[in-house]
Amino acid sequence: MRRVPALVAVALCVAASALAAERTFHLRHRQAGAAAGVVVPLLSSDGTVLVEPKTNAVTVRDRDEVIDRIERALAAWDRPPASYRVRLLVLLASTATGAGPQPKAVEELGVDLRELFHFTSFEEIDSLSLVAKDGSSVETPAGGRYTVRFRLRSSAEAPDRVQLAPLELFRGDTRAASSSLDTLRPLLRSTVSLRVGQTSVVAAARSERADQALLVVISAAREVGP
Amino acid sequence: MTSCRETRRVLERYLAFELPAADEQAVRAHLASCPACLAELESRDPGAALAVAFGASSEEGGGEEFVQAVLAGIHQRRAERVVGSRRRLWGSAAAAALLAIAVLPLWRSARPWLAPTSEAESAVAVTSNVEPAFVEVEGDAVRVYQLVSAEAGAARVALIVDPELEL
Numbered sequence: 478m479r480r481v482p483a484l485v486a487v488a489l490c491v492a493a494s495a496l497a498a499e500r501t502f503h504l505r506h507r508q509a510g511a512a513a514g515v516v517v518p519l520l521s522s523d524g525t526v527l528v529e530p531k532t533n534a535v536t537v538r539d540r541d542e543v544i545d546r547i548e549r550a551l552a553a554w555d556r557p558p559a560s561y562r563v564r565l566l567v568l569l570a571s572t573a574t575g576a577g578p579q580p581k582a583v584e585e586l587g588v589d590l591r592e593l594f595h596f597t598s599f600e601e602i603d604s605l606s607l608v609a610k611d612g613s614s615v616e617t618p619a620g621g622r623y624t625v626r627f628r629l630r631s632s633a634e635a636p637d638r639v640q641l642a643p644l645e646l647f648r649g650d651t652r653a654a655s656s657s658l659d660t661l662r663p664l665l666r667s668t669v670s671l672r673v674g675q676t677s678v679v680a681a682a683r684s685e686r687a688d689q690a691l692l693v694v695i696s697a698a699r700e701v702g703p
Numbered sequence: 704m705t706s707c708r709e710t711r712r713v714l715e716r717y718l719a720f721e722l723p724a725a726d727e728q729a730v731r732a733h734l735a736s737c738p739a740c741l742a743e744l745e746s747r748d749p750g751a752a753l754a755v756a757f758g759a760s761s762e763e764g765g766g767e768e769f770v771q772a773v774l775a776g777i778h779q780r781r782a783e784r785v786v787g788s789r790r791r792l793w794g795s796a797a798a799a800a801l802l803a804i805a806v807l808p809l810w811r812s813a814r815p816w817l818a819p820t821s822e823a824e825s826a827v828a829v830t831s832n833v834e835p836a837f838v839e840v841e842g843d844a845v846r847v848y849q850l851v852s853a854e855a856g857a858a859r860v861a862l863i864v865d866p867e868l869e870l
Contacts, residue, residue, distance in 0.1 A: 569870070587857035593850065594862070648869075664868060667840045676858040679838055683868045691870055694858070
């Protein structure tokens, strides 16, 4: 009869040794709290994960082969956020006569804005080239007359698509103003989905027949990290 | 010849695509020649009025197709908005007004970059070219026109019309 507890003890020891593997992963780019979403689906039924926000680490206890799989998954997931260069050309279009030549960037659109709209004049307010990481917010004055702000969003699954969500345009150069942008009502607030390598033009006017419109010519390109 | 009174009486049905084809054409012909009724249409649906105005100014007779395509786009978006708002009555997103019209391949003579290569292609464009909007704006009175080029590599263009916009 003494053999039974001994067998149970051996079985427990075997089970414990099967799960004896424990490894701690320190994350470099992502939050440890979010790593649980990657780790938990990969755990075996006996596996556990401990999230340590202070050290931005996760400790996984499971069988060796499971931990190896989790290590590969975390390595693929814990990447630096994608970086994109966003170019914005801000133009004021109008029906004013005696217009000068179109800005070169407008000529290269493959779209004749003069024919598409009824505007005859395109005044360049500013040309901006900004680098933004996934999830980051960028705010910059445009020609001293406007301020542009956007939050860039991208996904690893579709690296050729980028969203400016939202893209906002405020009147005035807010660097000079004491008020924060968050207290101001934007002139324009939209979500713009961009395809990398394709130019998009967002025009805003008071009416379909307005004699003035604000145009933002936007393009995005993936920045290759060092 | 349709009168102003008759036109205004059937304007809602015209916008809802409920008129017989012959009546629809008569209304459109009247709108093209009557600024007052066009203004009335514009007050109810600026996008539709814009379509009629563009159609009337077309030089090669493609105007009819263009107007039809724009109205079809408006009709579809309205239906989507109704369905969408029923689904999302709880959310602020229900207040978003999005009107995307992707019918410019039919916009011909004055816009060669958008011209279709054949009639068949243009017919396909009317039914299938309303692709997801690349610009979305919130606001009840805000309208968005999305203009899609048929030409590869050309820029996509969206026009946001906000009556409260102060440039």
